[in-house]
Amino acid sequence: MPRDPHPPGIPSPGISQIPHPPGPPSPGTPVPRMSQDPHLPGTPSPGCPGNPILSMSWDPQDPHSPGPPSPGCLCPGCCRTPILWDPHPPDAPSSGCPGTPTPGTPSPGTSISRTPLTPLKCPIPGASPPVAILGAPAEDPAPAVFSADKVPAGLDAIIIGSGIGGLAAAVLLAKAGRRVLVLEQHGKLGGCCHTFSEKGFEFDAGIHYVGQMHEGSMTRFIVDQLTEGQLEWVPMPAAYDAVVLGEPRRSRAHRVLTGEKEYFNGLRERFPGETAAINKFEQLTKSVVSGMKAVGILKLLPLPLARLLCRSGLLPWLSPFCRMASRSLKDVVDGLTANAELRAILSYIFPTYGVLPSKASFSMHSVLVNHYLHGAWYPKGGAGEIAFHTIPIIQRAGGNVLGRAPVQSILLDSQGKACGVSVKKGQEVVKIFAPTIISDAGLFNTYERLLPAEARALPEIQSQLGMVKHGEAGFSVFVGLTGSSQELGLEATNYFVYPGNNLDEIMKRYLTSSRDEAAKSIPFLFVTCPSAKDPTWEMRHPGKSTLAIVTFAKYEWFEEWKDEPVNKRGDAYEDLKKTFVDAVMEVVFKLYPNIEDKIEYISGGSPLTNQHYIASPRGEIYGIDHDTTRMRAEAIATMRPQTVVPNLYLTGQDVFTCGFVGALHGALFCASAVLNRNLHLDVLRLRKRTQAPTNNYKKRD
Numbered sequence: 003m004p005r006d007p008h009p010p011g012i013p014s015p016g017i018s019q020i021p022h023p024p025g026p027p028s029p030g031t032p033v034p035r036m037s038q039d040p041h042l043p044g045t046p047s048p049g050c051p052g053n054p055i056l057s058m059s060w061d062p063q064d065p066h067s068p069g070p071p072s073p074g075c076l077c078p079g080c081c082r083t084p085i086l087w088d089p090h091p092p093d094a095p096s097s098g099c100p101g102t103p104t105p106g107t108p109s110p111g112t113s114i115s116r117t118p119l120t121p122l123k124c125p126i127p128g129a130s131p132p133v134a135i136l137g138a139p140a141e142d143p144a145p146a147v148f149s150a151d152k153v154p155a156g157l158d159a160i161i162i163g164s165g166i167g168g169l170a171a172a173v174l175l176a177k178a179g180r181r182v183l184v185l186e187q188h189g190k191l192g193g194c195c196h197t198f199s200e201k202g203f204e205f206d207a208g209i210h211y212v213g214q215m216h217e218g219s220m221t222r223f224i225v226d227q228l229t230e231g232q233l234e235w236v237p238m239p240a241a242y243d244a245v246v247l248g249e250p251r252r253s254r255a256h257r258v259l260t261g262e263k264e265y266f267n268g269l270r271e272r273f274p275g276e277t278a279a280i281n282k283f284e285q286l287t288k289s290v291v292s293g294m295k296a297v298g299i300l301k302l303l304p305l306p307l308a309r310l311l312c313r314s315g316l317l318p319w320l321s322p323f324c325r326m327a328s329r330s331l332k333d334v335v336d337g338l339t340a341n342a343e344l345r346a347i348l349s350y351i352f353p354t355y356g357v358l359p360s361k362a363s364f365s366m367h368s369v370l371v372n373h374y375l376h377g378a379w380y381p382k383g384g385a386g387e388i389a390f391h392t393i394p395i396i397q398r399a400g401g402n403v404l405g406r407a408p409v410q411s412i413l414l415d416s417q418g419k420a421c422g423v424s425v426k427k428g429q430e431v432v433k434i435f436a437p438t439i440i441s442d443a444g445l446f447n448t449y450e451r452l453l454p455a456e457a458r459a460l461p462e463i464q465s466q467l468g469m470v471k472h473g474e475a476g477f478s479v480f481v482g483l484t485g486s487s488q489e490l491g492l493e494a495t496n497y498f499v500y501p502g503n504n505l506d507e508i509m510k511r512y513l514t515s516s517r518d519e520a521a522k523s524i525p526f527l528f529v530t531c532p533s534a535k536d537p538t539w540e541m542r543h544p545g546k547s548t549l550a551i552v553t554f555a556k557y558e559w560f561e562e563w564k565d566e567p568v569n570k571r572g573d574a575y576e577d578l579k580k581t582f583v584d585a586v587m588e589v590v591f592k593l594y595p596n597i598e599d600k601i602e603y604i605s606g607g608s609p610l611t612n613q614h615y616i617a618s619p620r621g622e623i624y625g626i627d628h629d630t631t632r633m634r635a636e637a638i639a640t641m642r643p644q645t646v647v648p649n650l651y652l653t654g655q656d657v658f659t660c661g662f663v664g665a666l667h668g669a670l671f672c673a674s675a676v677l678n679r680n681l682h683l684d685v686l687r688l689r690k691r692t693q694a695p696t697n698n699y700k701k702r703d
């Protein structure tokens with residue numbers, strides 16, 4: 003029975019086709035796998051309270067859960083894996099426990115972006131300590147490189163891109179029994195969360211610190227669920243950020259403190275005459291964040307209703323977030339105080355979402371201030387751990403995550419519905435089909451590069467593209483040093499270094515300068531030391547340390563070399579990069595004077611580097627721009643996972659906001675849309691249930 007819009011027939015030379023599995027229903031129709039998901043949308047059993055996807059495997063209080071786990075065993079990998087992971091288990095595995103990794107057996111596919119370390123905890127009382135995967139090769143000799151034979155049969159969904167937006171959406175679907183294939187253009191998995199090694203030094207591509215990871219927080223709960231409690235988070239020091247204005251000396255820094263009271267009291271102590279301004283800033287940021295529910299509502303309401311709400315004029319009255327979204331950060335802060343230094347310190351965190359103060363939405367800024375109010379965390383073992391602990395869950399449900407799989411286009415059937423993707427494999431093009439296609443590649447990539455012209459021309463898509471613009475691009479410097487962080491005096495605190503107080507002006511001057519002059523006026527550096535943040539670092543990389551520095555850069559300055567192959571862009575490109583690296587390091591040496599003669603490795607990453615490794619179309623750090631336009635209610639409502647192309651969904655940072663947590667929420671919205679159920683509500687209910695005062699396991703014993 004022909005059931006594929008692109009039936010295999012006689013494939014054209016160089017085209018392999020991977021079809022749907024045989025049997026109805028027709029292409030484009032989701033293929034429910036009832037045996038794996040008894041609670042698919044629309045088919046609840048009578049009286050079913052709505053079995054949360056996240057607790058599918060086993061929940062002692064859930065009448066629909068499959069049954070208790072094997073006695074005493076709570077480890078991942080068990081036949082009855084409890085997704086509800088106890089955050090405070092006894093910390094010792096049993097020998098032979100299936101969740102205990104043995105040395106030299108990193109989970110397939112994921113070790114390509116990871117220097118293995120973290121032991122999977124197998125919390126069985128009275129057994130030997132966890133086994134760290136030491137001695138495993140840093141690079142998997144057989145990484146999860148794409149080939150047609152690694153594509154599972156009977157796919158339910160294909161996800162383009164393995165950033166946290168793609169991986170989290172895949173895990174959520176896997177927990178609902180869906181077989182998902184994640185395709186990543188780069189050889190390392192994880193998108194901005196991938197880790198890479200150069201000359202023996204390990205660097206994170208794009209996760210330096212994450213907020214809201216305290217035990218018991220909603221974000222931590224979601225991440226624990228998605229990694230089955232295996233990803234550990236290390237708290238940063240109480241002063242997680244430090245702001246240096248002017249001469250780059252650490253002694254001059256304003257230290258930003260963990261804790262609501264400490265954060266604002268720190269400001270009041272430094273600026274005793276500015277209490278009224280600081281109080282107002284505190285009140286405004288908190289009220290904006292309290293109004294964030296509106297963002298969720300705008301994304302969850304049917305689009306016509308959401309648009310009606312936007313046009314009703316009610317939103318600014320109902321939500322402080324919407325009220326302040328169109329006000330720029332500069333406008334609000336300038337209105338609070340004339341003190342130039344305080345203005346700068348209230349604004350210092352704008353680079354974490356990438357918009358200069360005169361264009362940044364005060365609401366977006368408030369979200370970031372709030373994000374770190376309870377402190378900051380770093381993924382133990384490095385950002386590569388994120389992919390390492392999510393990929394096995396996708397694979398366990400029959401799916402796979404494959405690198406070096408550049409998706410060339412999204413395939414549409416004769417009715418214009420998304421039904422597959424084509425992947426370039428050498429000279430060959432492989433077509434893969436599934437009833438649901440999800441893109442984590444970002445709005446611009448998805449619409450402008452992957453969709454066929456006829457879909458790209460749809461008015462709805464053109465209108466969405468017209469609402470947003472590319473975010474600022476970035477320039478990174480990766481430094482490998484001889485000597486431990488302690489020996490070199492490197493701190494876990496991040497430094498935000500600005501040469502002056504007028505942050506908007508120095509940013510504007512830089513971004514409008516010529517490429518030959520730009521390096522002379524770099525307005526900002528984010529200086530971070532992964533080796534000082536990670537307690538496992540010294541064990542994995544004894545006697546070495548690293549620094550990563552990030553600043554902004556214009557794509558246009560480097561655009562001339564965009565078509566040249568990576569690492570072979572020629573001397574002129576390298577020379578231009580060197581002007582940036584040298585200017586950056588001049589400042590960094592003042593901040594950390596002990597490192598000057600300890601550099602073993604140094605490399606600059608331009609916007610073209612971002613373009614190559616994370617496929618950002620113009621070297622963007624955070625996807626589409628988070629300016630006041632994007633924060634308008636109408637734009638918030640429109641940027642949602644559902645697209646005008648049936649069966650095509652978006653996930654990741656462009657669906658919600660940037661950042662690890664922003665992209666994660668993008669994935670929750672996306673999986674909710676695909677599964678047709680509100681996973682945010684599921685999470686809320688599940689958290690309430692699992693955080694009951696008594697421990698169910700103990701109670702039963």
Ligand SMILES: Cc1cc2nc3c(=O)[nH]c(=O)nc-3n(C[C@H](O)[C@H](O)[C@H](O)COP(=O)(O)OP(=O)(O)OC[C@H]3O[C@@H](n4cnc5c(N)ncnc54)[C@H](O)[C@@H]3O)c2cc1C
Nearest residue numbers: 163165166167187193194208210211409617654655661662
């Ligand atoms: C330098 C830098 C520093 C950062 N620091 C922090 C931080 O400290 N804390 C924080 O919370 N956030 C930080 N961020 C932001 C954060 O990392 C991102 O917002 C978030 O991880 C984005 O996740 P995503 O899944 O939406 O996209 P991405 O992680 O960008 O993933 C998209 C993936 O899609 C792939 N892709 C694109 N096109 C194709 C295609 N055609 N075929 C196959 N694959 C494709 C890309 O290669 C990429 O892997 C930083 C970002 C950068 C760049």
